[in-house]
Amino acid sequence: DSGVTQTPKHLITATGQRVTLRCSPRSGDLSVYWYQQSLDQGLQFLIQYYNGEERAKGNILERFSAQQFPDLHSELNLSSLELGDSALYFCASSPGAEHTGELFFGEGSRLTVL
Amino acid sequence: TQLLEQSPQFLSIQEGENLTVYCNSSSVFSSLQWYRQEPGEGPVLLVTVVTGGEVKKLKRLTFQFGDARKDSSLHITAAQPGDTGLYLCAGVLASGTYKYIFGTGTRLKVLA
Numbered sequence: 001d002s003g004v005t006q007t008p009k010h011l012i013t014a015t016g017q018r019v020t021l022r023c024s025p026r027s028g029d030l031s032v033y034w035y036q037q038s039l040d041q042g043l044q045f046l047i048q049y050y051n052g053e054e055r056a057k058g059n060i061l062e063r064f065s066a067q068q069f070p071d072l073h074s075e076l077n078l079s080s081l082e083l084g085d086s087a088l089y090f091c092a093s094s095p096g097a098e099h100t101g102e103l104f105f106g107e108g109s110r111l112t113v114l
Numbered sequence: 115t116q117l118l119e120q121s122p123q124f125l126s127i128q129e130g131e132n133l134t135v136y137c138n139s140s141s142v143f144s145s146l147q148w149y150r151q152e153p154g155e156g157p158v159l160l161v162t163v164v165t166g167g168e169v170k171k172l173k174r175l176t177f178q179f180g181d182a183r184k185d186s187s188l189h190i191t192a193a194q195p196g197d198t199g200l201y202l203c204a205g206v207l208a209s210g211t212y213k214y215i216f217g218t219g220t221r222l223k224v225l226a
Contacts, residue, residue: 002156035216043157043202043216056213090156099206099214102147105156 003027006091006106014114018079021109023091025072031055031094032074033103034066038087049074050097081113117141118203118217126223130192135220137186137203146186146205148177157202183208193224 003026013019025032034046036059045058049068060066063081068074078085088110092103121136137146145164149157161170163179163186170177174197176189186203203217 002158004156042218043204045214045216092156100145102159102162103157103204104159107154107156 002104002106004091004093004104004106006089006109008109009107010110010112012112012114013081015081015083017081017113018077019081019111021076021078021089021091021111023074023076023093023106025074025091025093026104029093029095029104030072031097032068032072033092033094034060034074034076035090035092035105036087037090037108043090046076048099055097056099078111081111083113086111086113117207117215118205120201120203120217120220122220123218124221124223126225127193129194129224129226131224133190133193133222135188135190135201135222137188137217139184139205139215142183142208143205144183144208146179146183146203148186148188149202149204151200151202152198157200190222193222195224195226198222198224 005024007022030051033048036044046060047066048056052068063079066076088108090105090108092105094103118139145162147162148160150160151157161177166181166183168179174191178187201220207213
């Protein structure tokens, strides 16, 4: 158990819809990272938040947005969903702002867009 | 452009065999990590290597960081079915951008 909690575990929705994925980091960790994992793309970094502020941005689409709340939990919002958005979405956390490279991952949210 | 290439992509071996997975780049990394991911779960950190030439052992797993900090290898001795999973290398670029890159992954299956 990494201490990172993600909900929901599975989500099935239709194209054009909007979903929200939730993540609670490990106790004491201030950074939250969101990753997308699909079969042909590997693990793609989307965005990092540190203590409520956006810290780094990766290959995140404009249809996607995220935020980190004062209690440090984070939400990833995916809108105008397309078939290609079907993937595993992972949240990870780490203690500091700078990337030391040691991430603790949740079990992921599997999104299926039909 | 994938900065961290792993080889092989897929590996299926018999229990008891040895294997080596490679993680290569043309870029220099400040540190490099190896993760293992099992089906339905998130990646789990196995080790971090920081110093060029560093060798770390974790039971039957041996990790090495290249002298120039551009590559790494993971060697498993006497593989067991429990070693089955996706092995990912990842690293922090030394360029000062703190950009963190994941490798392409190696899917290992160990047959009993």
